[in-house]
Amino acid sequence: MKYVGISVPRVDGIKKVTGALKYVDDIKLHGMLHAAVKRSPYPHGEIIRIDTSKAEKLSGVKAVITGKDVSKRAGLYLEDKTFLATDKVRYRGEAVAAVAAETKEIALEAVALIEVEYRELPAVTNALEGLKPDAPLVHPDLGEYKWGPIFFPKPGSNISNHYKIRKGDIEKGFAEADFIVENQFFVPHIQHCPIENHSAIAQMDAEGNLTIWSTCQSPYAVQKALSVAFDIPLNKIRVISPAVGGGFGGKAGTTLEGIIIPLAKKVRGRPVKLTYSREDEFVNSFVRQGMHAVIKTGIDKDGKITAVKNTFIWDGGAYTEYGVNIVRAGGYASTGPYDIPNVWTDSICVYTNHPVGGPYRGFGMSEIHFAIEQNIDMLAEKIGMDPLDIRRINGLRPGGKNATGQVVEVCGLQECIEEVAQKLAWSHKDKSSQPNKRRGKGIACAYKAPSMPNNVGSSAIVKLNEDGTAHLLVSAQDIGQGSDTALIQIASEILTIPPHKITIKTGDTDYTPYEWQTVASRITYCAGNAVARACEDIKEQLLELAQIRFGIPKRDLTLCDEYIVSKIYPDRKIAIKDLALGLSMDDGSGFHGPILGRGAFIPPNVRNTDKQTGQGEKPVAFWTYGCQGVELEVDVETGKIEILKVASCFDVGKVINPMLIEGQVEGAIVQGLGSALYEELILEKGIVKNPSFVDYKIPTAADMPEMLVSFVENPEETGPFGARGIGEPCMVPAAPAVANAVYDALGIRITSLPITAEKILKALQEKNK
Amino acid sequence: MKHAINFILNREAVSIRIEPHITLLEMLREVFDLTGAKEGCGAGECGACTVLVNGKPLNACLMLAVEADGTEVLTVEGLANGTELDVLQQSFIDHGALQCGYCTPGMIMSAKALLMENPTPTEKEVIEAISGNLCRCTGYKKIVEAVMAVSQKNGK
Numbered sequence: 001m002k003y004v005g006i007s008v009p010r011v012d013g014i015k016k017v018t019g020a021l022k023y024v025d026d027i028k029l030h031g032m033l034h035a036a037v038k039r040s041p042y043p044h045g046e047i048i049r050i051d052t053s054k055a056e057k058l059s060g061v062k063a064v065i066t067g068k069d070v071s072k073r074a075g076l077y078l079e080d081k082t083f084l085a086t087d088k089v090r091y092r093g094e095a096v097a098a099v100a101a102e103t104k105e106i107a108l109e110a111v112a113l114i115e116v117e118y119r120e121l122p123a124v125t126n127a128l129e130g131l132k133p134d135a136p137l138v139h140p141d142l143g144e145y146k147w148g149p150i151f152f153p154k155p156g157s158n159i160s161n162h163y164k165i166r167k168g169d170i171e172k173g174f175a176e177a178d179f180i181v182e183n184q185f186f187v188p189h190i191q192h193c194p195i196e197n198h199s200a201i202a203q204m205d206a207e208g209n210l211t212i213w214s215t216c217q218s219p220y221a222v223q224k225a226l227s228v229a230f231d232i233p234l235n236k237i238r239v240i241s242p243a244v245g246g247g248f249g250g251k252a253g254t255t256l257e258g259i260i261i262p263l264a265k266k267v268r269g270r271p272v273k274l275t276y277s278r279e280d281e282f283v284n285s286f287v288r289q290g291m292h293a294v295i296k297t298g299i300d301k302d303g304k305i306t307a308v309k310n311t312f313i314w315d316g317g318a319y320t321e322y323g324v325n326i327v328r329a330g331g332y333a334s335t336g337p338y339d340i341p342n343v344w345t346d347s348i349c350v351y352t353n354h355p356v357g358g359p360y361r362g363f364g365m366s367e368i369h370f371a372i373e374q375n376i377d378m379l380a381e382k383i384g385m386d387p388l389d390i391r392r393i394n395g396l397r398p399g400g401k402n403a404t405g406q407v408v409e410v411c412g413l414q415e416c417i418e419e420v421a422q423k424l425a426w427s428h429k430d431k432s433s434q435p436n437k438r439r440g441k442g443i444a445c446a447y448k449a450p451s452m453p454n455n456v457g458s459s460a461i462v463k464l465n466e467d468g469t470a471h472l473l474v475s476a477q478d479i480g481q482g483s484d485t486a487l488i489q490i491a492s493e494i495l496t497i498p499p500h501k502i503t504i505k506t507g508d509t510d511y512t513p514y515e516w517q518t519v520a521s522r523i524t525y526c527a528g529n530a531v532a533r534a535c536e537d538i539k540e541q542l543l544e545l546a547q548i549r550f551g552i553p554k555r556d557l558t559l560c561d562e563y564i565v566s567k568i569y570p571d572r573k574i575a576i577k578d579l580a581l582g583l584s585m586d587d588g589s590g591f592h593g594p595i596l597g598r599g600a601f602i603p604p605n606v607r608n609t610d611k612q613t614g615q616g617e618k619p620v621a622f623w624t625y626g627c628q629g630v631e632l633e634v635d636v637e638t639g640k641i642e643i644l645k646v647a648s649c650f651d652v653g654k655v656i657n658p659m660l661i662e663g664q665v666e667g668a669i670v671q672g673l674g675s676a677l678y679e680e681l682i683l684e685k686g687i688v689k690n691p692s693f694v695d696y697k698i699p700t701a702a703d704m705p706e707m708l709v710s711f712v713e714n715p716e717e718t719g720p721f722g723a724r725g726i727g728e729p730c731m732v733p734a735a736p737a738v739a740n741a742v743y744d745a746l747g748i749r750i751t752s753l754p755i756t757a758e759k760i761l762k763a764l765q766e767k768n769k
Numbered sequence: 770m771k772h773a774i775n776f777i778l779n780r781e782a783v784s785i786r787i788e789p790h791i792t793l794l795e796m797l798r799e800v801f802d803l804t805g806a807k808e809g810c811g812a813g814e815c816g817a818c819t820v821l822v823n824g825k826p827l828n829a830c831l832m833l834a835v836e837a838d839g840t841e842v843l844t845v846e847g848l849a850n851g852t853e854l855d856v857l858q859q860s861f862i863d864h865g866a867l868q869c870g871y872c873t874p875g876m877i878m879s880a881k882a883l884l885m886e887n888p889t890p891t892e893k894e895v896i897e898a899i900s901g902n903l904c905r906c907t908g909y910k911k912i913v914e915a916v917m918a919v920s921q922k923n924g925k
Binding site for chain 2: 007009010012013014015016017018019020021022023025026028192193194195196197243244245246247248277278479480481482659660662663664666667668669670671692693694698699700701702704707
């Protein structure tokens with residue numbers, strides 16, 4: 001192949017290195033007003049009274065709104081949220097009122113003048129507590145909400161989804177085991193921390209047309225949610241996502257867009273901008289849900305796992321419109337990439353009075369694998385087996401069955417394990433660099449599927465220009481992962497037009513065609529397929545025209561280096577550009593007209609699982625498998641961990657762009673190490689105590705380990721050129737690999753994240769008692 | 770009350786009257802429409818607003834605009850010469866050292882400051898120079914490689 005599999009430099013490189021790219025907060029519109037938000041000081045409280053009169057009187061204030069202006073509920077999977085609180089507040093920081101003013105300063109001053117009287121309610125600040133029958137109800141009206149048919153809320157409780165797997169016979173499985181082990185794990189809330197904070201601008205014209213500029217991953221999903229919440233038809237809402245400065249899931253769905261729309265409606269055509277502060281970003285955008293896990297496993301003395309019973313309790317936060325699907329994903333993936341005959345899983349989403357849980361790179365997989373992959377090592381130790389061997393025995397292979405009973409067709413997991421073991425020199429133990437340090441190696445596997453509804457679609461339009469260049473129109477968003485470049489490469493390969501002659505336009509619901517969302521590591525696969533089909537459509541039209549022109553059957557024609565060429569007589573050819581506007585005949589007449597390619601895609605034959613058992617033949621589009629190994633050193637005097645080396649290998653089907661995919665995996669490794677070593681939103685009585693980069697550390701350049709990144713390529717039958725998703729899976733194994741390496745180094749098990757020096761010292765003291 | 774200040778901005782002399790509470794970052798972004806420098810935290814924690822003042826990298830969110838009086842300020846927009854990129858910018862593209870691009874201007878300016886002072890830094894020096902610039906996408910490896918490629922080129 002000429003363009004796929006090549007390290008084409010990023011097509012968005014120049015505008016990014018020159019600072020020329022305009023992100024939403026960089027956009028200034030004529031007459032633009034600035035918004036500020038009044039937020040709840042309580043995690044749970046009834047709103048008794050809101051007095052906005054003083055704010056309204058302040059000079060420069062143009063509009064003030066409260067929950068009354070946005071009373072309709074919206075949400076992606078479960079319509080449980082309003083963009084401003086109406087009757088009560090459910091987390092500290094929830095929007096209760098907002099102001100649009102001539103300047104940001106005036107808006108902030110006005111917000112301070114808004115008086116809100118609350119009656120504080122007892123709060124749910126722990127998911128386990130929230131499950132108790134006497135727990136305060138976060139959503140007493142849950143039964144009245146709308147939700148998708150694949151979710152199972154329990155009205156009258158704080159459970160917003162209870163996903164079950166019932167596979168085989170769990171009792172029989174435990175009876176067959178030689179050992180039964182039960183372990184518990186905890187994963188705290190963390191934040192995505194894109195460097196760009198959320199920002200949106202809304203403007204409504206005299207005809208009632210609404211334009212939203214938003215730092216969003218999914219313009220069409222935002223358009224749909226706003227249409228529902230504000231009763232505006234889709235043809236009157238235009239969502240533009242000009243650029244996204246990092247998403248990681250935090251900019252999926254909707255966040256702040258709904259706050260500024262009611263303001264924009266009140267200011268006679270003036271645009272209104274709202275940009276989150278870093279503190280807002282930490283507290284008032286999506287966070288990764290916390291999770292308690294209990295795993296009970298039966299294993300025989302030869303290392304075969306006979307049964308597993310999983311209980312995952314998720315701290316979904318105040319609204320779980322998105323979180324319910326993370327819990328579902330955590331349920332159907334609950335065994336990890338292992339072939340276990342008897343499985344019982346309860347994956348339960350619990351409303352709490354915590355910040356709103358939502359999609360975070362990994363979509364539940366990082367959380368469950370932290371538990372699963374440590375559990376596997378603990379089982380191995382129990383029976384005196386090497387951690388590699390237990391994975392060789394139980395790890396999925398083609399022909400095996402996963403938790404939903406699906407027969408696995410393509411799976412390079414075992415190859416990835418061997419690759420990582422070799423890169424990490426698994427059986428070789430290096431001496432530590434100093435007497436006070438201990439070295440260890442750890443390994444963890446991972447798998448992930450695109451956790452999306454079965455029938456979500458992608459589309460692409462390709463316009464051929466008369467000079468042989470092309471425009472590719474999609475609404476897949478390049479949020480840093482490199483989709484603009486990868487999608488152009490796919491188009492180039494089929495059209496035989498080099499990447500520099502193709503321009504991509506994205507993210508404008510008025511002009512670029514439908515894309516469900518840029519999430520789920522689905523873009524190269526889903527949008528890539530749509531692009532491939534649009535290019536095949538063009539190819540078909542070109543060959544038709546060339547067939548007429550040359551009198552050569554279509555089957556004997558092909559595209560080659562920007563020409564339509566006869567496969568038999570290579571000198572019979574015509575440039576693509578000469579057919580771009582149609583075929584010109586010798587008598588001066590024309591035929592066909594401008595060539596436009598159209599492509600659409602929905603993953604084929606993905607079907608719902610059984611509601612009672614979670615079993616199904618093909619519940620997801622594909623699985624991405626992989627493995628990561630870590631070598632580290634721990635200072636036993638300070639507890640400080642130094643990550644020396646990370647080896648990562650994933651089966652991606654086909655590498656579209658080696659440089660980009662390597663960068664994506666390196667980024668995921670470091671982000672994963674952040675979650676392993678430092679990151680935790682500290683929540684006390686529902687209040688986030690560390691909403692800044694000073695108190696919530698993310699990795700810097702100084703924290704970067706040596707990284708060895710490699711790939712296995714077992715093609716995905718339905719993927720473009722065999723490719724499958726990788727953006728999220730490659731972050732998943734980082735934290736358990738570190739935990740397992742810490743155990744290897746010190747013989748201590750840290751079962752909660754992050755693995756801090758403090759926890760290590762404490763565990764060492766316990767051990768040495 | 771506005772203060773009159775004069776300084777060099779991207780090699781051009783500018784004069785402006787500015788309120789004393791406005792930060793250098795706000796002035797660059799709002800008054801001069803130089804939006805390459807970003808506000809990621811507003812508190813000097815992330816480095817996305819890094820610009821050079823008299824050749825030194827600074828968080829523009831922590832400096833008042835009036836303090837720019839008499840200085841020479843260089844932003845990411847001042848690096849390229851028309852469509853001809855600075856060698857460091859080109860190296861970022863060649864090495865895949867950017868993803869979402871939001872930290873990139875600040876990252877490039879911190880690295881540029883290092884290269885202006887020391888054209889042939891070691892990897893350790895590069896890491897130190899950019900360790901005040903947070904990036905959530907890349908894992909930093911390709912950024913360090915991009916800067917090191919320029920260092921090695923300068924050493925030849």
